[in-house]
Amino acid sequence: MGKIFRSVFHLFTKILSDATIQKRYVRVGGAFGGAVSYSYMGECVGFKRMLNRWARWEAEYIRRGYRAISLDDFIDYGGYGKELGELAGARRSKGEEPVLHAEIYRREFLGKIEPTIDLANLMQPDAKPQSGTYVLPSTKDVVRNR
Numbered sequence: 133m134g135k136i137f138r139s140v141f142h143l144f145t146k147i148l149s150d151a152t153i154q155k156r157y158v159r160v161g162g163a164f165g166g167a168v169s170y171s172y173m174g175e176c177v178g179f180k181r182m183l184n185r186w187a188r189w190e191a192e193y194i195r196r197g198y199r200a201i202s203l204d205d206f207i208d209y210g211g212y213g214k215e216l217g218e219l220a221g222a223r224r225s226k227g228e229e230p231v232l233h234a235e236i237y238r239r240e241f242l243g244k245i246e247p248t249i250d251l252a253n254l255m256q257p258d259a260k261p262q263s264g265t266y267v268l269p270s271t272k273d274v275v276r277n278r
Contacts, residue, residue: 145192153196157189158220161201162210164234168203169211172266174247183242187234194230197223202233203271233271241269 145153164186167176190200199222208214224230248264 150196153189153192154198154221157186157193158201158209158216160185160189161206165203165206165208165210167210168237168269169207171245171268172248172264173251175243175245180242183234183238187232187238190232190234194224194232199224199228200231200233202231202275203237203269207268231271231275236271236274237269240271240274245269 148156160182164182167179167182170176186206194200199219201216201219205216205219209216248266249262253259254262
C-alpha cells in the first residue's frame with residue numbers, strides 16, 4: 133500500500149464513526165473469510181486485494197481500541213453464516229496487546245495453501261468425482277502457539 137494511499141485512507145477514516153468502522157471491518161472480514169472457506173480450490177482472483185482490505189480495516193478497528201476478530205470466526209461468519217455475536221465491537225482490555233489476524237494470515241498462509249481439488253481435471257469430459265480433506269487456516273491456532 134502506497135504512502136499516499138495510506139494517508140488518504142487515514143484521513144477518510146478519521147471522519148467515520150466507530151459503528152461505521154465496525155460495519156466495514158465486519159463486511160470485508162466476512163468476505164475474506166468466505167473466500168478462505170473455499171481454499172480447497174485455491175486462492176480466487178482478487179484474493180490478495182481482499183486480504184489487503186481486511187488488513188486496512190482491521191488496523192483501523194484496532195487503533196480505535198477494539199479486539200480484532202480472528203480469521204476462524206470470519207470463516208464461520210462469511211463462509212458458513214454463523215453470527216459473530218459479541219465478538220463484533222468487543223473492546224480490548226487494559227494492557228491487552230492487539231492481534232493483527234490479517235497480518236498473521238499474510239505471514240503464515242498467503243500463497244502456501246495447496247488446493248485439494250484438481251480443477252484442470254474437473255474440466256475434462258471424462259472427469260471423475262474428487263474428494264479429499266483439507267484443514268482451514270487458523271489464526272487462533274497461531275496466536276495460541278506463540
